[in-house]
Amino acid sequence: MIVLNSPVKPNLKKLNKLLEQVNENSWYTNFGPLHSELTAKLEDYLGVKNLLLTNNGTSALQVAAKAIGSRNLLATPFSFVATVSAFKWQHDELGFADIDKKSLNLSPEAIRLAYLKGCKADTVVATHVYGNPCDVKSIGELSEENNFQIIYDAAHAFGIKLGEDSVLNYGDASTLSFHATKIFHTVEGGAIVFKNSDNFDRAKELINFGIRQGGRVVDVGINAKLNEYQAAVGLVNLEEIDNILNHRSELFHQYCEGLKGVVEIPQWHPQANTNGAYMPILLENGRQMKTVANSLKANNIQSRNYFEPSLDQIFVDSHNYGTKNSIAASERILCLPMHAYLTSYEVSSVIEKVKCLV
Numbered sequence: 516m517i518v519l520n521s522p523v524k525p526n527l528k529k530l531n532k533l534l535e536q537v538n539e540n541s542w543y544t545n546f547g548p549l550h551s552e553l554t555a556k557l558e559d560y561l562g563v564k565n566l567l568l569t570n571n572g573t574s575a576l577q578v579a580a581k582a583i584g585s586r587n588l589l590a591t592p593f594s595f596v597a598t599v600s601a602f603k604w605q606h607d608e609l610g611f612a613d614i615d616k617k618s619l620n621l622s623p624e625a626i627r628l629a630y631l632k633g634c635k636a637d638t639v640v641a642t643h644v645y646g647n648p649c650d651v652k653s654i655g656e657l658s659e660e661n662n663f664q665i666i667y668d669a670a671h672a673f674g675i676k677l678g679e680d681s682v683l684n685y686g687d688a689s690t691l692s693f694h695a696t697k698i699f700h701t702v703e704g705g706a707i708v709f710k711n712s713d714n715f716d717r718a719k720e721l722i723n724f725g726i727r728q729g730g731r732v733v734d735v736g737i738n739a740k741l742n743e744y745q746a747a748v749g750l751v752n753l754e755e756i757d758n759i760l761n762h763r764s765e766l767f768h769q770y771c772e773g774l775k776g777v778v779e780i781p782q783w784h785p786q787a788n789t790n791g792a793y794m795p796i797l798l799e800n801g802r803q804m805k806t807v808a809n810s811l812k813a814n815n816i817q818s819r820n821y822f823e824p825s826l827d828q829i830f831v832d833s834h835n836y837g838t839k840n841s842i843a844a845s846e847r848i849l850c851l852p853m854h855a856y857l858t859s860y861e862v863s864s865v866i867e868k869v870k871c872l873v
């Protein structure tokens with residue numbers, strides 16, 4: 516069986532050493548020493564400042580919105596459900612604008628049209644889908660013209676750079692997920708990278724019940740802290756991250772090379788590197804997508820029609836400024852196997868199978 520995804524297994528010898536350290540310190544959560552160490556190492560590795568660890572990527576989105584003062588959001592409909600449900604959960608007002616057909620990321624032109632049509636969102640939420648950066652330049656320009664803030668859901672974009680600069684340095688906040696199924700993980704976990712240190716300070720209080728240093732409650736908070744055991748998993752996994760990113764990126768290029776002219780692959784940002792977070796292909800239509808998925812399954816190869824459905828079809832009571840491209844993409848997208856333990860040999864056999872089927 517060639518599986519779709521396989522979580523990275525932390526090195527237990529190294530992990531055990533760190534867990535013993537936690538026991539010796541008797542400091543299990545609330546911004547302990549491993550938490551500080553992981554924060555510093557991630558900031559250094561990713562090339563960012565103001566990184567706040569959270570207990571998952573969904574709370575990262577929620578806390579980011581609270582910290583920057585968002586109430587009314589315009590979001591991409593083509594993403595994992597949490598990109599939108601995170602905000603619905605806290606009763607934020609929500610609307611959708613369409614994606615770009617080629618990149619599958621939120622379209623700057625669609626954002627512009629939404630505001631022309633009277634959209635009042637104070638914040639735009641865009642996902643770097645499959646790790647492929649949004650058109651951050653155009654979205655940044657639009658944010659000045661239309662006076663909105665930007666949250667990037669960067670759950671897929673670990674290690675992605677635009678030129679020399681981390682993609683996490685764009686927007687007012689970028690969020691990461693460190694769920695076990697992601698490239699880098701802490702079992703459950705996440706992070707927010709803030710442009711502005713005041714927002715970082717506020718978010719650090721928000722994730723600890725709204726308590727300010729000294730003990731006074733200054734805000735309506737929640738508990739969204741990453742604990743020391745999770746930080747330990749992160750520190751162990753971070754030691755392997757260069758190998759993992761290189762391996763996945765190589766497999767991604769092998770797939771792209773092998774499937775060139777066979778199927779459509781989302782258009783990658785010209786200035787960005789790749790991280791091999793996913794291997795998305797676009798079939799001609801929904802029928803062909805299902806045929807390919809079923810035939811792969813019959814050959815013991817897992818695949819997934821992901822993301823589906825377009826999120827406007829779940830959250831039907833939201834504003835809708837048009838989602839035609841998102842609906843069309845959700846019907847014909849298919850993600851092929853991609854993970855740290857996948858071999859080049861296995862990728863070759865998936866490529867050969869797909870070639871036979873289209």
Ligand SMILES: *Cc1c(COP(=O)(O)O)cnc(C)c1O
Nearest residue numbers: 571572573595597598670692694
């Ligand atoms: C995984 C994911 C999330 C949610 O992260 P969790 O850590 O599982 O809460 C949010 N957005 C996107 C795009 C994701 O892929």
